[in-house]
Amino acid sequence: MPLVERLCIIGVGLIGGSLSLALKQAGAVGSVIGVGRSAANLDDALRLGVIDEASHDAASAVESADMVVLAVPVGTTQAVCEQIRDHLNADAVLTDVGSVKGDVVAQVEAAFGEAPANFVPGHPIAGTEKSGAAAAFPTLYEGRRVLLTPLAHTAETALDRVRRMWETAGAEVETMEVAHHDAVLAATSHLPHMLAFGLVDRLARMEDSGEIFRYAAGGFRDFTRIASSDPVMWRDICMHNREALLAAMAQFEEELAELRRAIDAGDGERLFEIFTRAREARDGFTG
Amino acid sequence: MPLVERLCIIGVGLIGGSLSLALKQAGAVGSVIGVGRSAANLDDALRLGVIDEASHDAASAVESADMVVLAVPVGTTQAVCEQIRDHLNADAVLTDVGSVKGDVVAQVEAAFGEAPANFVPGHPIAGTEKSGAAAAFPTLYEGRRVLLTPLAHTAETALDRVRRMWETAGAEVETMEVAHHDAVLAATSHLPHMLAFGLVDRLARMEDSGEIFRYAAGGFRDFTRIASSDPVMWRDICMHNREALLAAMAQFEEELAELRRAIDAGDGERLFEIFTRAREARDGFTG
Numbered sequence: 001m002p003l004v005e006r007l008c009i010i011g012v013g014l015i016g017g018s019l020s021l022a023l024k025q026a027g028a029v030g031s032v033i034g035v036g037r038s039a040a041n042l043d044d045a046l047r048l049g050v051i052d053e054a055s056h057d058a059a060s061a062v063e064s065a066d067m068v069v070l071a072v073p074v075g076t077t078q079a080v081c082e083q084i085r086d087h088l089n090a091d092a093v094l095t096d097v098g099s100v101k102g103d104v105v106a107q108v109e110a111a112f113g114e115a116p117a118n119f120v121p122g123h124p125i126a127g128t129e130k131s132g133a134a135a136a137f138p139t140l141y142e143g144r145r146v147l148l149t150p151l152a153h154t155a156e157t158a159l160d161r162v163r164r165m166w167e168t169a170g171a172e173v174e175t176m177e178v179a180h181h182d183a184v185l186a187a188t189s190h191l192p193h194m195l196a197f198g199l200v201d202r203l204a205r206m207e208d209s210g211e212i213f214r215y216a217a218g219g220f221r222d223f224t225r226i227a228s229s230d231p232v233m234w235r236d237i238c239m240h241n242r243e244a245l246l247a248a249m250a251q252f253e254e255e256l257a258e259l260r261r262a263i264d265a266g267d268g269e270r271l272f273e274i275f276t277r278a279r280e281a282r283d284g285f286t287g
Numbered sequence: 288m289p290l291v292e293r294l295c296i297i298g299v300g301l302i303g304g305s306l307s308l309a310l311k312q313a314g315a316v317g318s319v320i321g322v323g324r325s326a327a328n329l330d331d332a333l334r335l336g337v338i339d340e341a342s343h344d345a346a347s348a349v350e351s352a353d354m355v356v357l358a359v360p361v362g363t364t365q366a367v368c369e370q371i372r373d374h375l376n377a378d379a380v381l382t383d384v385g386s387v388k389g390d391v392v393a394q395v396e397a398a399f400g401e402a403p404a405n406f407v408p409g410h411p412i413a414g415t416e417k418s419g420a421a422a423a424f425p426t427l428y429e430g431r432r433v434l435l436t437p438l439a440h441t442a443e444t445a446l447d448r449v450r451r452m453w454e455t456a457g458a459e460v461e462t463m464e465v466a467h468h469d470a471v472l473a474a475t476s477h478l479p480h481m482l483a484f485g486l487v488d489r490l491a492r493m494e495d496s497g498e499i500f501r502y503a504a505g506g507f508r509d510f511t512r513i514a515s516s517d518p519v520m521w522r523d524i525c526m527h528n529r530e531a532l533l534a535a536m537a538q539f540e541e542e543l544a545e546l547r548r549a550i551d552a553g554d555g556e557r558l559f560e561i562f563t564r565a566r567e568a569r570d571g572f573t574g
Contacts, residue, residue, distance in 0.1 A: 125502065145502065187490055188503040192510045194546055195482050197565040202542040203474055204568035213572035215412065215432065216475040219513040223479045226506040227569045231562035238550045238558050249547050253540070255489040259481055260536050263525045271525050275518035278484040281491035282514045285500035 003028040003164055008065035009051065010035045010058050010080055012042060014127065015097050016071030017050040017136025022169035024049070025138040034133075035061045045133035059087045067165065070096035073233070074240045077104050081111030088116075093158045095120045095165075099185065099233075100241040101149045101178045117155040120162040121178065123147045123185075124171060131230070142170035149178045179244075186244035190237055191252055194245070196227040197234070290315040290451055295352035296338065297322040297345050297367055299329065301414065302384050303358030304337040304423025309456035311336070312425040321420075322348045332420035346374045354452065357383035360520075361527045364391050368398030375403075380445045382407045386472065386520075388436045388465045390527035404442040407449040408465065410434045410472075411458060418517070429457035436465040466531075473531035477524055478539055481532070483514040484521070 004023060009016040012034035023029040034051035035058045036042050042054035055061040062068050062084045072080055077096065088094065094116060098104045101121045108115045126144040128135065146166040150159045163173045176184075203212050238245060262270040291310060296303040299321035310316040321338035322345045323329050329341035342348040349355050349371045359367055364383065375381065381403060385391040388408045395402045413431040415422065433453040437446045450460045463471075490499050525532060549557040 147502070184495075184499055184502050187493070188499055188507055192486060192507055194543070195486065196510060197562050198542045198546055199479060199482065199539065200565040200569045201561050202539055204564055206474070208471075209568070212471055212475055213568070215434070215471050216572065219516075220475055220479055222509040222512050223483060224569050225509050227565045229506075229562075229566070231559050231566055234562050235555050235558045239553055239555055242550055242553065246547060246550060249543065249550075252486065252489055253543060253547075255485045256481070256536065256540060256543075259485050260533065260540075263529055263533060263536075266526055266529065268522050268526055271522045272518050274488050275484050275516075275521050277491055278487040278514045279516070279518055281496070281500070282487045282511050285503065 002030050003161075003168055004067040005030040006065045006067070007032045008035065008062050008068045009033070009071055010061070010068065010084075011071035011073075012036050012045045012051060012054075012133045012136075013071060014131050014133075014135045014140070015124065016069055017045060017133045018126075018138065018140035019069060019071075019097075019124075019165075019169055020050050021136055021138035022141055023165065026168050028165070028168045033061050033065065041133050045136075048134065048136070050133050050136050058083045062087050062092065063089070065089065066092050067161065068092055068094045070094070070098075073236055074098040074100055074104060075236050078107035078111045081108055085111055091118070093118045093120065093161050095122045095162045097122060097124055098240075099123060099189075099237055100244075101181045102244075103240040105149075105151065105178055115151055115153075117153055118158040119151075120154055120158050121149045121151070122162060122166070123149070123181065124166065126171075139170065141166065144171050146171040146173045147181055148173060148175045149181045150175060151178070182241050182244040183247070186241055186248040187251075190241055190245045191248040193226050193229060193234055193237075194249060195252070196224050200224050200227040289317050290448075290455055291354040292317040293352045293354070294319045295322065295349050295355045296320070296358055297348070297355065297371075298358035298360075299323050299332045299338060299341075299420045299423075300358060301418050301420075301422045301427070302411065303356055304332060304420045305413075305425065305427035306356060306358075306384075306411075306452075306456055307337050308423055308425035309428055310452065313455050315452070315455045320348050320352065328420050332423075335421065335423075337420050337423050345370045349374050349379065350376070352376065353379050354448070355379055355381045357381070357385075360523055361385040361387055361391060361394075362523050365394035365398045368395055372398055378405070380405045380407065380448050382409045382449045384409060384411055385527075386410060386476075386524055387528040387531075388468045389531075392436075392438065392465055402438055402440075404440055405445040406438075407441055407445050408436045408438070409449060409453070410436070410468065411453065413458075426457065428453065431458050433458040433460045434468055435460060435462045436468045437462060438465070469528050469531040470534070473528055473535040474538075477528055477532045478535040480513050480516060480521055480524075481536060482539075483511050487511050487514040 020032045032051045033053040045051045124146045307319045319338045320340040332338045411433045
């Protein structure tokens with residue numbers, strides 16, 4: 001018997017589609033039904049073997065599934081949960097792939113009354129600039145981290161099934177508290193995106209922006225790469241991880257003010273100390 | 288007759304050494320004398336053919352030169368100029384490679400009374416993480432930009448010689464005003480370095496920094512690469528491009544505050560607008 005007998009992926013994009021392909025390749029899934037709104041995308045998914053069956057109706061699609069993966073934009077979580085609420089199998093495990101967890105849990109709670117014991121909030125830290133089922137590939141999760149944030153009443157068996165599913169897809173799975181997840185991601189991903197978007201936007205708004213970008217050297221290209229990310233996804237992350245992101249931004253603004261004061265005062269010793277600590281930290285974590 | 292008969296490089300590191308090697312490879316220089324404090328570095332430079340002759344004494348070394356390149360830390364410009372002031376040939380051209388230009392010009396003026404007509408401030412936008420004569424290589428400037436910032440009374444002949452020297456080394460040469468150079472570099476290079484240093488430093492100072500860096504994903508690595516830059520060089524840039532950098536930081540802080548307000552207010556439309564403009568600008572300039 002495969003790890004997952006019937007997988008239902010709601011939202012067959014890069015993330016959901018790649019999970020399906022990875023499980024198929026590992027022989028760990030019996031069959032896969034994909035749910036989506038776009039017929040063209042579902043056709044791609046069927047044609048490329050990402051899914052075995054396609055549906056526009058989440059409610060009926062989950063009825064046969066023992067594993068349901070929500071891979072929809074975070075903001076639509078509650079609406080989708082309300083559709084499937086009365087159709088889930090008693091034993092089915094429900095998980096998601098959202099980049100923020102506190103808000104997803106709140107939406108699940110709003111839809112279900114309380115979060116089901118078989119619901120396991122999850123976040124695979126993986127992705128490319130591409131999207132859609134046609135961009136999916138089975139090795140997306142190899143060596144990548146998946147963070148699971150079980151709640152106090154989450155069933156051990158459900159957590160274990162989701163963990164094994166991601167491990168089968170090649171990922172390293174870790175668990176942490178919901179709030180901690182959101183704070184860590186705000187600091188290491190959401191804040192850096194704000195800095196990159198903000199910097200490029202500020203330069204773009206300057207009168208001589210064409211010239212300014214012309215003189216931007218190599219380091220600038222690396223530094224601003226993440227400003228090419230999907231504006232819709234990042235708008236949603238900002239809306240749905242608001243508290244943690246605002247806290248991270250406030251902390252960074254303090255740091256920047258400290259740097260500014262040191263530059264203003266010509267305090268070379270302080271600047272050297274900050275730059276050295278940063279360089280050592282970075283060289284340390286990148287090995 | 289080669290473009291440069293006798294080149295004097297004061298400070299034989301990656302930048303000065305690579306210029307020498309490029310001119311030698313092009314057959315564009317008669318001989319090269321290198322000036323430095325470190326005997327070990329000068330020995331490397333001689334052994335590797337970066338220079339033909341070595342000296343610890345800038346004053347006597349410039350006497351025979353028709354082209355003098357200052358490739359020393361920006362903060363030592365005035366002291367070096369005071370040493371060579373009374374020993375330069377009347378026809379010798381003096382140029383520099385500093386990352387900031389207003390402060391260099393001020394130091395040259397302080398040393399000479401007024402900047403010599405044969406002084407051409409310059410800034411090759413090139414470099415690697417390595418330093419020292421042993422790191423020099425002849426193709427460092429191929430396709431890279433060199434910005435020259437001649438003063439009102441800079442001699443056309445001097446400007447022309449420096450331009451041809453850099454073009455011979457493979458660079459694209461452009462001229463701009465001193466203050467404009469410092470503002471453009473503050474926005475596209477110095478400010479991004481402050482953001483990268485500041486972000487990594489802030490994370491490093493958090494209690495759970497080890498864990499935080501562990502979850503930092505791919506984009507974070509690119510984004511913070513420039514935080515691995517030399518703390519001494521960046522301390523000096525902060526000290527010597529103080530005004531322009533402070534102005535760029537103040538502008539960025541406004542942008543960040545604007546983003547924070549939009550996130551706080553849940554203004555998705557505004558966020559989408561900012562992120563879209565940034566993505567389009569970045570995709571535009573990186574081609």
